[in-house]
Amino acid sequence: MSPKRSRILGLVRPDVWDIEPYSAVEPPERLASRAGLTKEQIIKLDANENPYGCSPAVGRALSEFDEYHIYPDTICGDVQELLQGYIGAPADSIIVGNGSDEIIDLIMRLFLSPGEKVINCPPTFGYYASSAAFCAGKVVRVPRLSDHGLDVEGIVKAIDDSTKIVVIASPNNPTGNCVKTGELTEILDTGLAVIVDEAYGEFSGKTVLPLTSEYDNLIVLRTFSKWAGLAGLRFGYGVFPTALVEQAMKLKPPYNVNLAAQVAVRASLADLDDLMDKVRLIRVERDRLYGELQRIDFLVPYPSEANFILCKLLRGDLQHVKHELESQGVFLRYYSDPLLSNCLRISVGTPEQNDYVLEKLRSMGSTLPANS
Ligand SMILES: Cc1ncc(COP(=O)(O)O)c(C=O)c1O
Known part of the structure; x- marks a missing residue:
């Protein structure tokens, strides 16, 4: 039975129609299924979560x-x-x-x-x-x-x-x-x-x-x-x-x-002591990841004091990069704000996760157009 038609939508505050919905990150299961992979096969570095989990x-x-x-x-x-x-x-x-x-x-x-x-x-x-x-x-x-x-x-x-x-x-x-x-x-x-x-x-x-x-x-x-x-x-x-x-x-x-x-x-x-040890590990990894990203010629990483690194893509198409990475199980953060055009953000993962992302990025270099 279809519901009775009321004027319920007309009761919604008019300004709500104009609100841009917040784009929340998706859970690992959904990311994985979108890429045709299992949850275990993906690396989720899109939400600045702690790669070591909680205490x-x-x-x-x-x-x-x-x-x-x-x-x-x-x-x-x-x-x-x-x-x-x-x-x-x-x-x-x-x-x-x-x-x-x-x-x-x-x-x-x-x-x-x-x-x-x-x-x-x-x-x-x-x-x-x-x-x-x-x-x-x-x-x-x-x-x-x-x-x-x-x-x-x-x-x-x-x-x-x-x-x-x-x-x-x-x-x-x-x-x-x-x-x-x-x-x-x-x-x-x-x-x-x-x-x-x-x-x-x-x-x-x-x-x-x-x-x-x-x-x-x-x-x-x-x-x-x-x-x-x-x-x-x-x-x-x-x-x-x-x-x-x-x-x-x-x-x-x-x-x-x-x-x-x-x-x-x-x-x-x-x-606290153990959690702060993990924070220190993440900071060390952040600095290592930053150094490695600097060596990738199609990216400019920005220095970071947090647990993520923003990078600007210097050549190639960001949608292509996103698609390539996601098909290999790597999920990063991308933006619609014009101030962040061609930017992606990598949350700092474990050393193994970071190495995997770096390897995928490096191997993508040859597939992107050369600088004009
Ligand atoms: C700057 C900043 N503030 C607040 C939050 C929200 O954190 P919480 O999980 O405590 O709601 C985030 C989450 O990404 C954030 O980046």
């Missing part, structure tokens, strides 16, 4: 936990305390989220009324623009300079009475560079809400957290998805100015971080 302590802790029938603590008090020990920010300034994506949403909902503006500095993480659009916010693009640094002058000039937020990823995804302190303080001095997203902070070893004691308009985001290998369990957090916490908490779903994620975060923080 083995996570599986043990999850199997021993037996209170899944109880609602989780809304503030995740014990996790807040542990995070205070980990990053040094006061426990009550930390708001937890189902991934840092959810904290990005929370901040947009906290500041944006329809039509109000967010300054975004592309090329950057695509979800900022999506999240602003969910609140009918207006995204003002101030593109990064040719060295991928921020155009601070452009940002300051773009501000008007309806501007509320400036978003900066550091290291930036996908360019891999960190914000410079002088640039950041200039932006903070505008008095707007400034989000610094440190999703890859553990790989850079740099943080702007000390500035939170000087600036009450700085919010710092972190996640356990990358360095702790918990992308699938979803846990991120924001360090908020104390004065904002009460208002922000009103907008947080009450039980957003499930108990499995909380158990996993606790187990990860108890296994």
